[in-house]
Amino acid sequence: MKTLIETERLLLRNITLEDKEDMLRLYSNPDVQKYTGESVVGSIEEIEKAIQIRINDYKKYGYGRWATFLKNGMQFIGWAGLAYLPEFDEIDLGYRFFPEFWGSGIATEASHAILTYGFDTLKLKKIIAIAMKENKASIRVMEKIGMEFDKFAPYEPGSEDAVWYWCDQKLITKNKY
Numbered sequence: 001m002k003t004l005i006e007t008e009r010l011l012l013r014n015i016t017l018e019d020k021e022d023m024l025r026l027y028s029n030p031d032v033q034k035y036t037g038e039s040v041v042g043s044i045e046e047i048e049k050a051i052q053i054r055i056n057d058y059k060k061y062g063y064g065r066w067a068t069f070l071k072n073g074m075q076f077i078g079w080a081g082l083a084y085l086p087e088f089d090e091i092d093l094g095y096r097f098f099p100e101f102w103g104s105g106i107a108t109e110a111s112h113a114i115l116t117y118g119f120d121t122l123k124l125k126k127i128i129a130i131a132m133k134e135n136k137a138s139i140r141v142m143e144k145i146g147m148e149f150d151k152f153a154p155y156e157p158g159s160e161d162a163v164w165y166w167c168d169q170k171l172i173t174k175n176k177y
Contacts, residue, residue, distance in 0.1 A: 004066060007113045010106070012066040015054045015079060019067050022076040023047045031099045032078075035135035057083065063122055065094065068110055077101050080110035082118055082127065091118070093129045095141075107141045115145060119169040129165045130155055139163055146175030 005012040015023065026032055027041035027050070041047055057064035065081040078097030085092050093114060095107045118124045129147055131138040147165040155162045167175075 005110075005113045005117050006071075007109050009071055010110055010113070011069045011071055011074070012080060012110065012113070013069075014058055015051055015065065015067045017048060017051055017055075019076065020044055020047050020051060022067075023051060023079075026078055026096060026098060029098065032096055035132045035138065036096070060084075063091075063118070068095075068097070068106075077106065080107070080114060082114060082122075082124075088128075090128045091124055091126070093118075093127050093147075095138075102137065107138070108144050111141055111145045115167065115172055119172065126166060126168050128167075130162050131165075133161065133163055135163075139165075146172040148175075 003011045003013050021044075024041065024044055024047045027038075027047060030040050033040050041050070054064050061084050063082045063084075065079045065083060067076060068078050068080050069076055078095065078101065080095035080097075081093075083092045083094060084090075093111060095110055097106055115127060118127050127147075128150070129138075129142045131142065133152075142165040145167075147167040148171060150164040150166045152161040153164055154160065
């Protein structure tokens with residue numbers, strides 16, 4: 001499988017059905033799912049459906065959420081990437097990693113590389129990120145990579161307000177210095 005993004009410690013590539021056991025371990029972890037607004041996944045069939053949606057996104061949009069591996073040992077640690085949100089007509093940066101990798105700079109490293117890929121390779125104009133207000137770690141990542149606060153607004157009608165951040169290439173370049 002072709003690597004799309006490489007960083008100092010990470011390799012990112014398309015998610016495939018061969019990743020289903022790793023993805024089930026990720027999505028069945030209640031700590032991982034805590035701030036996602038999604039329930040814990042309990043079956044391989046659910047994961048296969050979710051992976052098929054990712055595969056369709058790659059074909060339809062040319063990007064998606066990517067399987068993320070530590071270069072050293074090729075260990076699957078989660079996913080990071082972009083997703084088109086048709087309900088908002090926005091492109092969202094997101095990531096989900098196993099708890100043992102939290103606090104190690106992985107989300108920041110992956111997100112920097114994804115923004116660069118999004119703006120330089122995909123020629124995107126704007127990228128957003130959304131987090132629950134309680135998810136302080138994700139909000140900190142958004143700030144560290146140069147995104148700026150946009151608004152408090154619900155992700156789904158009737159839900160609590162989430163924190164929305166945004167960036168474009170000009171903003172990211174400005175905030176690097």
